[in-house]
Amino acid sequence: MDAVTPLTAAAPAKRARRKQARPGELLEAALALFVEKGYAATRVEEVAARAGVSKGTLFLYFPSKEELFKAVVRENAGRHVADAMREVAGYTGTSAELLREFIQRWWTQYGGTPAAGLTKLIMSEAANFPDLAQYYQDEVVQPSHALVRRIVQRGIERRELRDVDLNLAAHLIVAPLVQLVTWRFSMAPCCPAGLLPEPLALLAMHADMVVRGLRRE
Amino acid sequence: MDAVTPLTAAAPAKRARRKQARPGELLEAALALFVEKGYAATRVEEVAARAGVSKGTLFLYFPSKEELFKAVVRENAGRHVADAMREVAGYTGTSAELLREFIQRWWTQYGGTPAAGLTKLIMSEAANFPDLAQYYQDEVVQPSHALVRRIVQRGIERRELRDVDLNLAAHLIVAPLVQLVTWRFSMAPCCPAGLLPEPLALLAMHADMVVRGLRRE
Amino acid sequence: MDAVTPLTAAAPAKRARRKQARPGELLEAALALFVEKGYAATRVEEVAARAGVSKGTLFLYFPSKEELFKAVVRENAGRHVADAMREVAGYTGTSAELLREFIQRWWTQYGGTPAAGLTKLIMSEAANFPDLAQYYQDEVVQPSHALVRRIVQRGIERRELRDVDLNLAAHLIVAPLVQLVTWRFSMAPCCPAGLLPEPLALLAMHADMVVRGLRRE
Amino acid sequence: MDAVTPLTAAAPAKRARRKQARPGELLEAALALFVEKGYAATRVEEVAARAGVSKGTLFLYFPSKEELFKAVVRENAGRHVADAMREVAGYTGTSAELLREFIQRWWTQYGGTPAAGLTKLIMSEAANFPDLAQYYQDEVVQPSHALVRRIVQRGIERRELRDVDLNLAAHLIVAPLVQLVTWRFSMAPCCPAGLLPEPLALLAMHADMVVRGLRRE
DNA sequence: TATGAATGAGACTTCATTCAT
DNA sequence: TATGAATGAAGTCTCATTCAT
Known part of the structure; x- marks a missing residue:
């Protein structure tokens, strides 16, 4: 000064x-x-x-x-979705790689951070704060699903993936991610070790399953 | 009187x-x-x-x-798991059929009933009632996962499925089911129509993805 | 029963x-x-x-x-005004008697009762509760003043009283009554004895002064 | 700096x-x-x-x-009473003139100024601050009433006014003044126009009523 | 057994007062 | 001297729990 x-x-x-x-x-x-x-x-x-x-x-x-x-x-809502959408838009690799990349990034940038608690929080309180639930729906859920649908659609257009229902596919791709953070902030603190899968291992297998489940044979 | x-x-x-x-x-x-x-x-x-x-x-x-x-x-906890275990034990069909059967039954006997709210409830309150979370863990989660692991193991032994990590597979098979009921009792009431997938269609595709994702090629 | x-x-x-x-x-x-x-x-x-x-x-x-x-x-508001209005309507005596009667009754039926505290209360809180002030204005002040104006007007019409401004006269007749209860619930408890005039004596003199002040000479 | x-x-x-x-x-x-x-x-x-x-x-x-x-x-208490007492002491006119003069001056020097809010304030808070109420009693109320009693006594001694109870007369002369400022700071802001009498007109009529009410016939 | 009036501990919130800057 | 961020005592209001009927 x-x-x-x-x-x-x-x-x-x-x-x-x-x-x-x-x-x-x-x-x-x-x-x-x-x-x-x-x-x-x-x-x-x-x-x-x-x-x-x-x-x-x-x-x-x-x-x-x-x-x-x-x-x-x-x-805490919707800070990472925009970033992810930009990255997907410019991606040039195969759909399998893109799906693995997306899932890994989701964990390092959101799922593994404290901010991921928001997912469990919204789930728990949605009925008591409907306007917030709507806000979260608009700012986080819809954009995220749109992003995943775009990834799958890209794979279909590139003839790497089967021609599946995009909406259902998006739900099934996202579900284990959401479930992972929900679990992390609810049951996990109570259930010591052993039974908890390693997040990155789980996510790797999830990506693998999704690729196998969607690929054109 | x-x-x-x-x-x-x-x-x-x-x-x-x-x-x-x-x-x-x-x-x-x-x-x-x-x-x-x-x-x-x-x-x-x-x-x-x-x-x-x-x-x-x-x-x-x-x-x-x-x-x-x-x-x-x-x-409400653990009423259905015992029944399911008995049925699986005597099943004679293929693993693909068994997985489809299991997932369908889970919906009609639990996921689609009011009792499924328990899943969301436990998620939300686990931290405030650790002993209940432990109880739920012991009575519901562990038996359910054990059941799913047994199904997968049966498929591996029958050389229908790949030799995967049973624990991870169980988590990935269960996640969309849990996610479905969690959603049903939290966001769904706020988000009118259209975007909500039909549960049975979602579960059918989930079963399909799991079978494709696990089958021995 | x-x-x-x-x-x-x-x-x-x-x-x-x-x-x-x-x-x-x-x-x-x-x-x-x-x-x-x-x-x-x-x-x-x-x-x-x-x-x-x-x-x-x-x-x-x-x-x-x-x-x-x-x-x-x-x-507590406006319970007594209606009664008083009915009595005035049927009165047959002189204006001097009517004024004395009115003032005496006001004391025995309101000014000397606990309900009179309402007057001081409204004075104190009017600015903080404007809608209540308005309500009191409509339910108590206006009817009371109207009643007093009617008494004076009756006297003028009977050629007992001078032709004065009814509104001002009403204010001057009411003021010592209001002042009496206001005092009773504010300063009086602090100022022991001696200086406090006897309410009935004060009211009698007030009635006397009003009659003398208004009468046609 | x-x-x-x-x-x-x-x-x-x-x-x-x-x-x-x-x-x-x-x-x-x-x-x-x-x-x-x-x-x-x-x-x-x-x-x-x-x-x-x-x-x-x-x-x-x-x-x-x-x-x-x-x-x-x-x-704000008792700043004007001393002045007024001095003026009354040297007054040479009639009691009617003196009363009118006193009432007018009261308005221009106190009742019409912001300081008059003190009257309403003390009235509202007397019970919560008894020592202040006592102080106000000693510094303002008693001197004011003494002054008014002196005016009336002077009129009686000059054989212009009837031989009335000085204490009661003082209360009745002061009451409409106090009531005017009390009203000004409580209900008046809520009750738009029309019904509020013009202070000077009201005071003029009050002086007139007092003179008529007290004069020796 | 069933009721619902009553209780009081405990939560949210305000605001007079303090104090580092 | 002046500021306004910070404090915490105290007030309003809620709700699990009790108990007379």
């Missing part, structure tokens, strides 16, 4: 920096708790505590628990 | 019958509401009202909301 | 009888406290305690503090 | 002037808001905002909301 006082310029405002960061910290804490315990069973004081602030501070940034919840959904 | 009025004499019998039925009616009502709104957001008074009794009556049959919830889970 | 069991008929339901009385008891308690401390400074728990019930019970009868407040106003 | 920038050198002076004025601006803002919404319903942040400063600044000048309130009352 001022070249004459570089010392203070380095620490412009500890408070101000926190203020910038607060909403994000609160949203992160809220996502984790809402996913774990559900909306109703999560107390705002817990969210605040996990974000390292007091109850009152939360309400400086979000006017109510419900608005906090909506912000959590909006913040 | 009054010996002078024989017209009402029939009542005690009817009431007795109702009395017998009460717990079942309450469990049914509770399942539906817990599935729809979640445990925390469901009020016991709603459950009682839906079962046609008063709030106080519910507490005559279940000592607390939590015990009601546990009863709901115990009542 | 049943002539054969007169003993139980005498005590049909202690609970039920309380339920009947509860809203009235709560309204009475609320009126007293709202008048004394104002709406914002009165805690619902105090109201409940004064009515002899717990916090939760209050909310069985009134959905919110604000609705309780509105019920208090509606319950 | 910076000697190198003479342009801003004027600022300290301006700010100093503001600093001097701060308490007054805050008291003015507080009076208006306390009158309008009551003590409890007024937030200190609103007071600060109306005075053009931040919440924290208010607490530099007043240690608490309650002290701010007390300062508001002390600042």
Whole structure:
């Protein structure tokens, strides 16, 4: 700000920096708790505590628990779909490779991140927040399915894949992905080891099964 | 109630019958509401009202909301798995037929019934009721997966199917089934028509994909 | 209910009888406290305690503090005006007697009762509850002023009173009455004895002054 | 702030002037808001905002909301009574003229000014702040009533007025004045036009009524 | 057995007050 | 001196649970 006082310029405002960061910290804490315990069973004081602030501070940034919840959904919904669509559009390899690539990426960019909890959260709370469910439907589900349908259609047009119902195929390709994150945030924490398949191994086999299941013989 | 009025004499019998039925009616009502709104957001008074009794009556049959919830889970968990295991044991047809048969039956006997809401319910509440999650794991998930593994193993032994990882295969076969009911009780009510695939068509294609994906070429 | 069991008929339901009385008891308690401390400074728990019930019970009868407040106003507003209007309509004496009668009655039927606190309450809270202020205006103020204007007009028509502005006269006749109750519920409790004029003496002199001030000389 | 920038050198002076004025601006803002919404319903942040400063600044000048309130009352109470007493002492005209003069002056110097809101404020909050009510009683009510009693007594001694109870007469003379300001700050803002009498016309008629009501016939 | 009025612990939310900047 | 982010006590309201009828 001022070249004459570089010392203070380095620490412009500890408070101000926190203020910038607060909403994000609160949203992160809220996502984790809402996913774990559900909306109703999560107390705002817990969210605040996990974000390292007091109850009152939360309400400086979000006017109510419900608005906090909506912000959590909006913040995390549909951030990765757009990226993925662009990548698919320019892909030049075989459909088998594309499907494997897509499934792998889905895991590294969404399924394996904390943001994936949103999937379980929406599933659990859809009936209590119909407008959010609709929003998620529009912003995440529809674009994702459209993307998968496009991949399959590309394979059909390239005569690599059988001529199947695109909508059904999309559901069957997506289902194990969704199921994987749903499981990760619900039963998995209760069921120690052994029985949980390694996500990447599961996804590799899923890609393999899909390719075999769809390929033109 | 009054010996002078024989017209009402029939009542005690009817009431007795109702009395017998009460717990079942309450469990049914509770399942539906817990599935729809979640445990925390469901009020016991709603459950009682839906079962046609008063709030106080519910507490005559279940000592607390939590015990009601546990009863709901115990009542609905694992009723169908044992039957299915017996049927598989005596099956004589091909693996393709067996897989199709299994998937169809799963839908008609569980996935398409109100009891399937339990799957979504457990997903949503597992973290809040770890012992119930464990119970469900032991009574439903493990037996179901074991059953599916047995089907696949039978196919491998009969040299109809490839030699795949049984555990991964079981997860991939089950995932779309679980996903179907999860969806049915969460997003589906919000997303009118068109986009929802017909369950039986979806399951038929799933069976087809699984057979193609696993068969020995 | 049943002539054969007169003993139980005498005590049909202690609970039920309380339920009947509860809203009235709560309204009475609320009126007293709202008048004394104002709406914002009165805690619902105090109201409940004064009515002899717990916090939760209050909310069985009134959905919110604000609705309780509105019920208090509606319950107490304008109950006496209609009676007074009927009496004035049939009066046959002189205007001096009528004015004295009116003022005396106002005190015995409203100004001296707990319900008079409503006047101070509305004064204090009008800006925070504009719709209630309007309601009070319509149900109490306007009818009361109309009644007083009618009394004065009758006197003018009978050539007992001077031909004055009816609206101004009404305000000047009413002002000391309102002031008396306002004082009674605000300063009076703080200013012990001596300085407080005897209400009936004050009202008698007021009536006298009004008659002298309005009479045709 | 910076000697190198003479342009801003004027600022300290301006700010100093503001600093001097701060308490007054805050008291003015507080009076208006306390009158309008009551003590409890007024937030200190609103007071600060109306005075053009931040919440924290208010607490530099007043240690608490309650002290701010007390300062508001002390600042506005009893400023005009002393002046009026002096004027009455040297008056040489008739009692009728004196009463008219007194009532007119009361309006121009108090009743028509923002400070008159204090009357309504004290009335509303007396029970919550008994010591302030006492203070107001001592500093404003008693002196005012004493002044009015003196005016009436002077008229009696000059054989212009009847020999009435001085205390009652004072209450009846003051009541419409108090009522006028009370109304002005409570119901008036809700009741658009038409029905509100013109203050000066009302006061003129009041003076007229008082003179007629008290004069020796 | 059935009811529903009553309770009170606990949740969300507000706001006077503090304090680092 | 001035700011406004942060705090937490206190208030409103909900709802599981009890119990007199």
